[in-house]
Amino acid sequence: GNSVTQMEGPVTLSEEAFLTINCTYTATGYPSLFWYVQYPGEGLQLLLKATKADDKGSNKGFEATYRKETTSFHLEKGSVQVSDSAVYFCALSDLGGSEKLVFGKGTKLTVNP
Amino acid sequence: NAGVTQTPKFRILKIGQSMTLQCTQDMNHNYMYWYRQDPGMGLKLIYYSVGAGITDKGEVPNGYNVSRSTTEDFPLRLELAAPSQTSVYFCASSPDRGGYEQYFGPGTRLTVT
Numbered sequence: 001g002n003s004v005t006q007m008e009g010p011v012t013l014s015e016e017a018f019l020t021i022n023c024t025y026t027a028t029g030y031p032s033l034f035w036y037v038q039y040p041g042e043g044l045q046l047l048l049k050a051t052k053a054d055d056k057g058s059n060k061g062f063e064a065t066y067r068k069e070t071t072s073f074h075l076e077k078g079s080v081q082v083s084d085s086a087v088y089f090c091a092l093s094d095l096g097g098s099e100k101l102v103f104g105k106g107t108k109l110t111v112n113p
Numbered sequence: 114n115a116g117v118t119q120t121p122k123f124r125i126l127k128i129g130q131s132m133t134l135q136c137t138q139d140m141n142h143n144y145m146y147w148y149r150q151d152p153g154m155g156l157k158l159i160y161y162s163v164g165a166g167i168t169d170k171g172e173v174p175n176g177y178n179v180s181r182s183t184t185e186d187f188p189l190r191l192e193l194a195a196p197s198q199t200s201v202y203f204c205a206s207s208p209d210r211g212g213y214e215q216y217f218g219p220g221t222r223l224t225v226t
Contacts, residue, residue, distance in 0.1 A: 032212035043117075043203055043217035044156075051212035089155060099144055099210045100171060103155040 002027040006090045006104035013080055013111050021075040021107050023064075023090035031092040033057075033066055033073040034101065038087045047075075047088070080111045115139055117218035119204050125224045126194040134189040134221050136204030144207040145187040146215065147171075147179065149200040156203065162187055194225045 007022040025033065032051045036044040048057030053068035062077045073090060090104040120135045138145065143164045148156040158171030162181040176198060178190040187206075191198060201222050205215040 034214065036217075043219045044205075045217070046214040049212065049214060093212060099207055099213070100146060100158050100161055101156070101205075101215060103157075105153060105155040 002031065002092060002094055002102045004090050004092055004102055004104040006088075007107050008105075009087075009107040009109070011107060011109045013109070015082055015111055015113050016079045017111075019075070019077040019080045019084075019109070021088055021090075021109070023073045023075065023104060025071050025073065025090075025092050027071075027092055027095075029095045030068070031095055033064070034091045034093070035062070035064055035073070035075050036089045036091060036103075038089065038106070040086070044089065080109075082111045082113055085109055085111045117204055117206055117216050119202075119218035119221050121221060122219070123222045125226065126191075128194060128196065128225060130194050131190070131192050132194070132223075134191070134202055134204075134223075136187045136189065136218060137185050138187075138204075138206040138216070139185065140206060140208065140216065141184060142206035142208045142216070143184070144209070144215075145181065146205045146207075147177075147187070147189045148203045148205065149173065150203060150220075151200050159189065159202075191223075196225050199223060199225045 003026045034049045035047040037047045048059040050057040050066035056065045087106045091101040117138045146161045147159040160179040162168045204218040207215045
């Protein structure tokens with residue numbers, strides 16, 4: 001079945017550091033790929049997405065590129081801020097008709113001033 | 114435009130009790146989902162619906178039931194609550210298939226003791 005594996009956390013960085021959170025997937029066909037972010041005490045919000053190979057999703061300084069050859073969708077940001085502290089989830093959409101999301105386990109990021 | 118709303122925010126149940134978690138969306142989305150989030154485990158799909166009158170099981174449906182009588186509402190019923198159902202529950206909706214994002218509610222934190 002479809003699955004998502006993402007980098008184990010927690011990750012602790014200083015402000016303005018470079019961020020990479022690795023995400024790889026297993027799926028039949030060509031699913032859409034997503035990064036969601038969850039701030040403390042809140043629900044999940046879409047951060048960015050890509051719907052086909054070589055697409056780059058970007059938002060709020062975060063980027064991720066859909067790499068079919070390596071089945072990866074790594075999240076990057078060049079300079080993190082304290083306000084980026086949250087849990088980040090990589091996910092793919094099931095192509096069986098339900099469009100349900102299959103999530104990775106999440107990576108907690110803490111950014112210190 | 115409230116998006117996806119969930120009630121209650123918090124609830125403590127005794128073993129064997131029953132309750133209904135409410136979910137309403139005002140975006141006229143056809144697709145709706147219930148997930149549970151356990152610490153360090155990401156989100157798991159409980160049930161989903163692709164339109165009013167149509168529901169189907171996800172990965173972890175045991176101990177739960179759903180109904181979808183209207184486009185807006187998708188309640189989740191817990192019968193005979195068990196400690197294993199202690200979790201945070203998220204409702205989500207999506208407008209269509211094909212890589213559209215899911216919109217999440219703020220969650221319900223349930224404790225069964």
